[in-house]
Amino acid sequence: MIQPRPLLLRADASPAIGTGHVMRCLALAEAWQAVGGEVVLLSSALPAPLKERASSQGVDVVNLPAGFQGDEDTRFTAQTAAQLGALWVVMDGYHFPHTASSMLQAAGLHVLWVDDFGVKDDFAPDLLLNQNLGASTEWYPLLGPQTELLLGPRYALLRREFARWRGWKREVPERARRLLVTLGGSDPANVTAKVIEALVLMGDRAPTATVLAGAANPRADALARMLEGTPHQLCRQATDMPALMAESDLAIAAGGTTVWELAFMGLPSLLICLADNQRRNCRELAAAGAAVDMGWHEEVTPQLIAQTMEQLIVDAPRRAAMSAGGRALVDGCGAERVCLHLREGDLRLRPATMNDARLLFEWFNEPAVRAVSFSPEKVSWEHHCAWLKSKLSDEHYVIWLAEAGAGRLVGQARFVLEDDTATISISLAAESRGQGLGTLLIWAACRRLCREHQRIRRIEAWIKPDNVGSLRAFEKAGFQFLAEKDVHGQPAVIYEWRCGL
Template identity: 45%
Template sequence: MKLVIRADASTTMGTGHVMRCLALAQVWQDQGGKAIFVLANKSSSLENRLISEGIQVVYLLVATGSHDDVNQTVDFAQKFNAQWIVVDGYHFGTKYQKDIKDFGIKLLVFDDYGHAEHYYADLVLNQNISAHKDLYQSREIYTQLLLGTDYVLLRREFWQWQNLQREINPIARKILVTLGGSDPDNVTFKVIQALNRLNRDDLEVIVVIGGSNPHCEILQKLIADSSLVISLQQNVSNMPEVMAWADLAIAAGGATSWELAFMGLPSLVFTIADNQKAIAAELDRQSVIINLGWHKDVTVVQIGSVLQELISDLRKRETMSKKGRELVDGNGARRVVSEMTSMLA
């Protein structure tokens, strides 16, 4: 079984599309298949991560989402003798899907909010809590839908934590800050400022940033001037261990929300992209997270106030942890690959 994955990452886009596709590729390869990633933008850190998984990486030389993009992607798939193409990105719309299907290759499309006018894919995967079939009324008769958190994709490093028995401490002293792979607006800076304003000497903080974060030096200076114990870590490969260590997280919406839910880690969540708003609102409604709202609208004082309250609210954090664990069981990638392989039979 061979799989071609077409996804992109950048400073503005972040790395979430590629990383959730990696989770799918890991299960595919564990079941004896091979995967190749087709990317538009070169990123040494991402490329090294994929290669370390035994995944081949190739790059496009054309405009993303264009007909030439389709042709090069299909060309790679045909040379690779791939049975499936997976695409993840909002620039892969109706025409892109139809053009791929015209070549007769099975197609899976990741989606988060019904971004295409019409769907030609064999499978549409929307792993979000807000996913519903009404988003996909305009689709081909053969198009099947994989909707909801049963299909949340978690990378291999999370699988061993399925039976985690998290202890919820009376005071949340260990805090994880993770605002995405790139954090172009430097929300991390604002969060550290809020932590500094708490006037507490009993906190330990780990700040995780991605390889494409352009603000590393600024953050290092802010941390050096802080009275708190803050560790700045880049390109972390043991994220589940860091989440298991923490009592509380401050995070960006998106794929990280599912990882935090699976790990039972109570979290305050910013939305940093429009497609995250409905998801964060529903997770807040179900008491899985506290939704801080749009990152540019939240002040340092507001962050500090909500954080100070949650640090001491044991019952609230117990509820958040329990509901998160109930929502995401860690088997989503296996379910998706099972659907894909059954369609090849």
Template identity: 40%
Template sequence: MSAPFPALGIRADAGARMGIGHVMRCLALAQAWQKRGGEVVIYTHAEAPALMERLQQEGLTTIKLRHEAGSLDEAREVASLAADAGLPWLVADGYHFSPDYLAALKGSGVKLLVLDDLATIDLTAADIVLNQNAYASEAMYPGVKRLLPGARHALLRREFVASDRPRSAEPREASEIIITLGGGDPDNVTLKVLKLLSGFTLRPLKLKVIVGAANPHLDSLRSASSGPHQVELLVNPSNLPDLMKHAHVAISASGSSCWELACLGLPMILIITADNQRGVAAKLDELGIAEVSGWHEDFPAADTLARITAFLDDQPRREQISMLGRKLVDGHGAARVVEAMLHHPLRARHATIDDARLLWEWVNDPEVRASAFNTAPIPWDGHLAWFTRRLEDADCLIAIIVDESGTPVGQVRFEGEGDLVIVDVSVAPSARGRGHAAAVLRLGLGLLFEAPRWQHVEAWIKTSNTASQKSFARAGFRRGEEKDMHGLPAIGYHLSRHEFF
């Protein structure tokens, strides 16, 4: 019987000033962890009834902390709770966690993942640092053990990625607008937007205003007028992804919601409502994925209404933004982060010509030759020529799996045509017997599925090779039909992209 899937601990807060973004992106990670079979507990000071109810509906255990948020006493409290629960991983997401706080969390012996946006403090206590922003880079984090950078790791809740239904064609003139300035919006930027749009007179607009229950300005928003336009105020709508899919444009804060909008292909106009959003807005502007309207205190500028008007009437630009957004964020970031945590400290990289001799030595290992359909030794010259061609072949990907020191422990090769690849895997002789084979496979698959082209993977394994069959099953492959391969009986194992994520 396999061991039960471990539980995950999360430390995150929410409030009127900080908003709910930290908790909600952690919820996305929690959902991905639960999908793999694990339970999740969140340690928090958040109290908003609607938020706490949502977390409980999602199956999370919530534990209210006793000590002051961000204090060392609180860190020791969390560490003790994690140790008592036997948690292998803790996730920390909040700007009020100091380096000493993070080091104290490690006192429970857990592995630590820290979500960060700013790179302003020492994060060397973390085993993994996650910065899901498109501007994130290794250069921002000298000395950290491991970084997961960029929007490919964006944490989106399952409701934003559950539907593969394509977005409708962009209309020539956009008229249905979602306004979402954060769960709290303490500076009431939403009201500024409504007042500005009241001056738009080319045609009536349908404005859906999304606010959180913690928004302190609900009364003023309910009484606000936006000229000739239809305004609907929605508090914590449960169908937000559907609202976004049917909208023509979003006017949004420049926080985590950007990745949701990008994934759904919704053209966006961004307002910077907090200092930590400046980098997001600048990068999305650089990538051509958003129209940026600047800092909220300076909103609106003299030309803001004219720029919004031009955006609403620029169908080609909105089509381009929609395409680029979906290309940037595919919705599988949370699953990628879970994979990295589960197989830490192993990670995947692309093979280079410098790997040629090592892979030649591996492929000629007696155990590898015995499991192959062609058991003859591989000569060096032939291998080098073959390997060089494969590195240049767009229909081939070779992944090298390395440990924390960068030492290779396995390789996975994918070759195919169309959307189907055949996989070959091997573990370094020195790394065998440690249960690495399934992890090597999963990490190689993660690298393969970075490209949307590849949808299906299959392997053919000798019927006598029960060890490989078990490894492929542990990696999530389905056992299929039997047939002769090179005159020997073999079993097919299959996995599709949607099954991996």
């Protein structure tokens, strides 16, 4: 088992800050744990419900000493990472000075910086993640050339509980009858109360609502009293958010990180902007046709909420279009993609040589490999040696072996190059399967091919329809469905990777 180094998350939560920074870090933690990595969250005065959630997820929580800020905070973060044996530190919070990045790097650490606004400062984390729609390189004019940008909703950090809903299709009823209200973990402006007032104004015309009170919401009891005598219910602890979204026909939500979950679930939403960092989300999602931008919370009245709901609950075509628009933006693989970047150093690719002939011969003829091949017959040793010698000298052919750990060979990736298109095939050694290495190998090999062969603009993978594991590995690596066709007289699913995306 190739176990990644521990991952250190640095994020805070409070009624003023909200819970979004910690929640999306916990989503990344789940993806890291899925490939066998340990995760620690370093936080200042984390609210008890969030601490319990992290612990239940298997994430250890370390408390930042009271009063630590700025450089003192950064030094303690570096010390914690060193004690943990972490290679990467994830920084998610607007109050962290950008100088923290260079301080952590000077301590021998790699830095993933999570941002929402854009940065005008001169700083250079190893990776910078902005999952928001419309994020671009123009938001970071002074970023160092060594920083790799991970931009847009394809990197949206969704929790693992959403994964099982990837193939689900929403049915849009003629009239929306169930409403989900989710206005952040703390809702400091108490906008939830306005929504409840709107429901009361609508009376029997209102959809039945589930109103969420987040972990850091200090007014949950008052909200419960407002709902007494109505058909609506308050939920203080959502144990299955995807199921709540699936059973709802419409949502009223804040413009924070939850919008990517709503988009993924195809849930038409009215978005109310609760903080400056949400303005772009609300505006861009509305422009994409995936939501309605209700505006700044102080300007949104119960009457406006009721009026907008009245119109949308009977407009099934519009809700269907909003649902499709959301699903087109978020595919639910964002956390796994970010982890691929964090793990890029776990595999080393080297060109194959004739000295690898015996190992490749054994891998090619392994029964599990032949079963998923479009040419399932076993290959003779003589034919294999002749084939390998020919391909190693062919400029249209690339064969790389993947090494992990102390030079242990774990698999191979092959490409056939033709004009601006390459076709990939991979295989893993039997003892290296089931560790997430297939996705990592696909991703790392494709990135390297695009760098070293710049005429290649796209890469295709031809996969048997019943090879579910391979289909999933290519999807997680960033391939998208292109077509179905016959390969050597057998049905095949064609997936595509676009270089530069």
